[in-house]
Amino acid sequence: MIECSNIYKSYGAIPVLKGISLTVAERETFTIIGPNGAGKTTLFKVLTGEVPANAGVVTFNGENITRLSASARVHRGFGRTFQVARILPCNSVLENLIIALEARARRTERGSLLQLRPSDRTWDDAAEIAGRISLLNKVDIPARFLSHGDRKRLELGVTLALKPKILMMDEPTAGMSPGDRNATIDMIVRVKDEDRLTIMLTEHDMDVVAHLSDRIMVMNYGEAIAVGTLSDIRDNAAVRDIYLGEEIGDA
């Protein structure tokens, strides 16, 4: 589905990604883990087109998308959520969803210029998504008044409104309470099944990683240390060094 090879990226003189290659199959959930500063978010930015890579190739369904803008990648089926939820703070939950739905509809059909209000179908779709992300009771509240967990859910809903093929989630449970975290895991599992999604995510919480991932990639200092299933990763000596070796030494 998505594939990248030999991605290099540096910020100024500091190299952040040193030749990352990976392949994610259709309907797979692929998780990237690693210590802070390993380059997980930067890799995400390169894959989604937020920043250009210095070298390397990204392909999506066989098409070379290395030079495409983020919006063009969204048109091809990318959906993206962020570590700190990016939503439209001054618009209500429903307006957030409607704007996303219209952004998608604009690509497939030409709306009439005289039709100022969103179409009835858009309203219905927005309400349906609000139901799916359990925000139906808050549709009229401006997004800036939502709690942290609700913002994350709204961002997921906005992304789902774009009907993506692949969902790229940067730390979907960052900063959540245990209860919210479990609810989010359930929701991700559900939408993946319902919308037949491929998912890439970064995560720190090993519980979440264990629950969701089909395959895991471990990164450290801009390099991929190991790729494999959860048990492969658990048995990998290099990964243990990164995660455990230092801590035991410190303690």
Place this chain on the structure above:
Amino acid sequence: MGMQIGFALFNGLTVGMSIFLVAAGITLVFGMLKILNIAHGSFFMIGAYVAYSIIGSHPDSTLQLVFAAILSGFVLAGLGLLLNASVFQRLRNIGEAYSLIATFALLMICNGATKIIWGVNYHSVSAPDALAGAVIYGSFFAPSYSLFIIGLGVLTFLALEIVVHRSSVGKIVRAIAHDSWMANLVGINTSRIYALVVMAAFFCVGMAGGLLLPNQSLTPLLFESYLLQSFMVVIIGGLGNIRGAFIGAIMLGLIEGANFLMLPGIPGILVYVILIGFLLWRPQGLFPQPGADTADRVEGMAETEGVPATMPPKSLSGGIVAAVLVVGVLASMPFWANAGFLFIVGFAMVEAVLALSWNLLFGYAGLTTFGHAAFFALGAYFVGFLLRQDTGIPFLALLSGSLALGALVAFIVGFVAIRRTSGIALGILTLSLGEILRRAISYSPALGSDDGLSGIPRPQIDLGPVLVDLSSERAYFWFLLAACSLVALALWSFTVGPMGRVLIALRQDPVRAEFLGIDVRRYRLLAFVISGAVAALAGALQAPWAQIVTPEAASYLHSTQPMLNTLLGGSGFFWGPIVGSAIFSGISYATRTLAGLSEVVSGGILLVVVLAAPGGVLGLGSRFSRTWRIGALHKRPAVDELARVGKQAVGGP
């Protein structure tokens, strides 16, 4: 020839050092507070007037001049302390555009106060005898006063350089400039350092006012003389870097010198051309300061700011009644209002359209431009010129032509500018383009040079069977009203439709918009083109109303008018710019007879609005009505009703 070049270089250096003396303060303030202080030129002028009050027209000695300059520095430092406590401190937590407007309000207040205190007459101050001569070295001779200025410029630079980059205080100052939040956390008293830096900056500018007093014509227009150059220095230097400012000032001075040699017919134009090239090449400046430009920061938008409505209201009846009422009252005005008032109202309508078009960029697309008047002038000169030529082109075709011209120019400018710049760099880029246009017009004899085009005839509209004659004041007023209403209605439908929703999304969070699949650059360009076209149309409509167009139509002072109108009325409301235009026109009509007072009053109101109600007049209104609605609901809502009350409070249905 070699002699000439040497002389031009020397002159350029003098000019550069003068600019640096003035720009040092604005650089300090920008580096620290991230506020581009537009009022800086006015403080320079006040410094000059204070020094003039001390020494009069003929200073006896160099020492006296320096003493007066230092004294005026202290006076300004005191003023700075006062303004820091009352204004600058409050500007730290509001959006960039708002702090710009606040400093513009200060500019108006200062200029008005200067006129009231010192009058509008022209004064000139001669250099003290010791500096009046020249130093002659072989075949080269240099005015002593120029050498004095160059020496002082270098001295000021060295002093600031040592303080900022070599002293322990400088270390603290740089730490705060880099990250004030962190600096606060590690126990630095940031407020005190802020006050200190503001005072230092004001001291510098006050002293510059005194030192540059000789050979200067001292009028209330002095504030303009170094203002734009100071901005450029700040931009070229890298937004608040003293070394960059020093190099930038020298560059500017030398460019002025080159301009004098190569294009003596159009003074001052080369600077703008080179500045634009520079901005496109290196929008972050020579020595980029970390965290200086807040353009891409989402948190830059204050939480209190609202965005305009994204959809038409459920019921249109209230809006229709209000619109009919307003248009009806305006339409009846030719029957009862006197000619002078009618004239002002006509202007206000055009200014309202201009402000609406500016807010399409600011409030909807999230772009702050400072050169909007350039589009207005394009339209005004286009129509004014062709009407005077009596070409026989139908008036409606001329108006369409101005729309197309505005759109074309906006497309070319926007295509390059939006791709390369954002934030302050975009603001200064558009400002420079406006100034180039103004200068180009004022040196074009075909366009009437500085006097502009006067005696523009009012047209007739041939609608086949009916010939509408607009030559009378009354007829053209009605036409103006109809045209402005139509434009406003069209813009409103645009903004509450799907396109408006796209713009509002990308204004709030460009990154999110991009990941909604919205091509941010393309839609920003679309907004830029529409905005430019409407601004040109506003100019085209105004030319036959005023019957005169001058280069001032393109000046940056005119560019600020739509900004003021928009923020006064409320940028978070589509109709805000119209309300603001009405209020501003009212104020300037009411205070028109007193030189200076109208500026003080307008500036004061604007400052209060920006500081107390960043949502503008309409924002204030909606806040009150919301409080009232909750209050009226119940004295004390029961617990089970809190959800409903909360929903009402945040503006639910």
